Amino acid sequence: MTKSFGYAAPEKKATLEPFAFERRAVGPNDILIEIQFCGVCHSDIHQVNDDWGGSIYPMVPGHEIVGRVAEVGANVEKFKEGDTAGVGCMVDSCRRCASCEAGLEQFCAVHTALTYNGTEMDETTPTFGGYSTNIVVDESFALKISPEQNLAAVAPLLCAGITTYSPLKRFDIKHGSKVGIVGLGGLGHMGVKFAVAMGADVTVFSTSPTKEEDARKLGAQHFVVTKEPGALEPLASQFDFILDTVSAPHDLNVYLELLKYNGALVLVGIPGEPAAVLAPLLVMRQRNLTGSAIGGIPETQEMLDYCAAKNIVSDIEMIGIDAIARAYERTVKGDVRYRFVIDIASLKSIAANVG
């Protein structure tokens, strides 16, 4: 077995606390990653709090993982010791169903082994995430990371990055595309960076006028304060694509109305309540309402390579693991620009003291 040390929620809504545990021994197809950085995703908080039901405790959150390959199994081809590797939201899937064969492991027909708060392919053994010193993962679910980039700022790409990159690629966003990004948070700020890099004309929609300066620094050409009466009306039927990153319940119809013929509104946040959709907005101009869920392993690698080539990373605030409770509070309030990343060195020193 492989000794690991992390921070875990012992039960629903509990404060995270030090947690010593074991991972499997490094198998022939596995790599052992000494984790250097792990991003804090808003979904970590939802799962610790069991907001979506079915949470498994103790829970070691974290699915935006970057680190150094410390050991490789006998059959491993993609990595060697000393390489930089990443792990995102998944650590395994059946690899045989139509979804897996299409590189869409997140929609595996059998079982997707989520990186934490999930189970391995036996559907019994719990998985533990990246708020920990190391992880053992099949090389097929590990991503190659360029060591040239700021690795702490690369970590959020593993979830926030692929979640926003994938729908922009699906709808073929390119020079001349008119793109809207609703909400400027962890997901939204990555959406702006990608859309700008792809050459689009980008408008940020936000309830918060204080974010205009940031939106423009990120490259957005336009900024709209959505709560200003009448702000959206002049923009009717102008957008090819709108990425909606807001999880709180809100009116989708105001954004549907901004789409051109055959334009798409893509949800990546999941409001807890049903959205009231006006069918005439879909029928007239044949607008599309759809959603997107992370991305498969091949597309995640493509995104990381794209980011390395274009020098795209997340804007982050680095924290030590001891600041995680405060970071959760600030994330819930949207008070982070734009992603907390845990320096896992802080965890290693606690592990050394404990053990």
Add this chain to the structure above:
Amino acid sequence: MTKSFGYAAPEKKATLEPFAFERRAVGPNDILIEIQFCGVCHSDIHQVNDDWGGSIYPMVPGHEIVGRVAEVGANVEKFKEGDTAGVGCMVDSCRRCASCEAGLEQFCAVHTALTYNGTEMDETTPTFGGYSTNIVVDESFALKISPEQNLAAVAPLLCAGITTYSPLKRFDIKHGSKVGIVGLGGLGHMGVKFAVAMGADVTVFSTSPTKEEDARKLGAQHFVVTKEPGALEPLASQFDFILDTVSAPHDLNVYLELLKYNGALVLVGIPGEPAAVLAPLLVMRQRNLTGSAIGGIPETQEMLDYCAAKNIVSDIEMIGIDAIARAYERTVKGDVRYRFVIDIASLKSIAANVG
């Protein structure tokens, strides 16, 4: 001017009655069509009743028009006297905007002149539809009709046909596609015919078990009575495409759940109330909810040519104009298999008697 005679609603919700009126003189780009048949679309009833607001009276309904070309203007190239021609939901548009240039005149940025209950491009002169003895229309908005087919049964193609053909083509339905059709009425029965002709595996979803025999005669391989508890559960995530032809408010989520990865639920009916959509159904499997509105002139001609080649027409019940009130009552109850078509000869004899 051109003398015409039709049946009109003098005011909101009124019974249709004989109505003598004039159309414009045949201009250099116009053709005069002596109407032979006109289909009865459910939307005729909604507009007579002003269900959608803004109705213009007196109103001569009818936008499923087939007839014989009786006169052509000096510049007309597409038609000659004696040809068979059709008119659908539109009689003009700006012809210069991006939508018009893309052959999507129904989404003209300036003004779409609807065939009735609309106005000409001056946005003042009212338009009168096909419950009438003749129509004068610019040749660009007239469709060529094969005289080989049953012309009465061709008439509904001009609205019910293009409304269902267009989304099937947009989503590239072909051999091997798994298609669902929700509702077996005027639109639904055409959807089944087209999907079957395109080689799809077709399932009809209906609340009415009595329609199974018809569904199978139309070529559907499967029939599901949606009100049977548990009937939909085994079909989760199986469909590439579902065409929803139901206008009454109903739960869209049950159909979204039947879609595969990247599958599409297309609304062609317009429920009057907002639909409550569960975002997780869109996010997981990246399903699409969209709508479709008739089709442009080029695609309408393509559909008519396709129907002529494949010998596809609507299933109809022919009526005289004197039976229109009863036909409206039966259409509202869904008691028609599957489209009433007015034999305009019946109107001509009344016109002759009136004088």
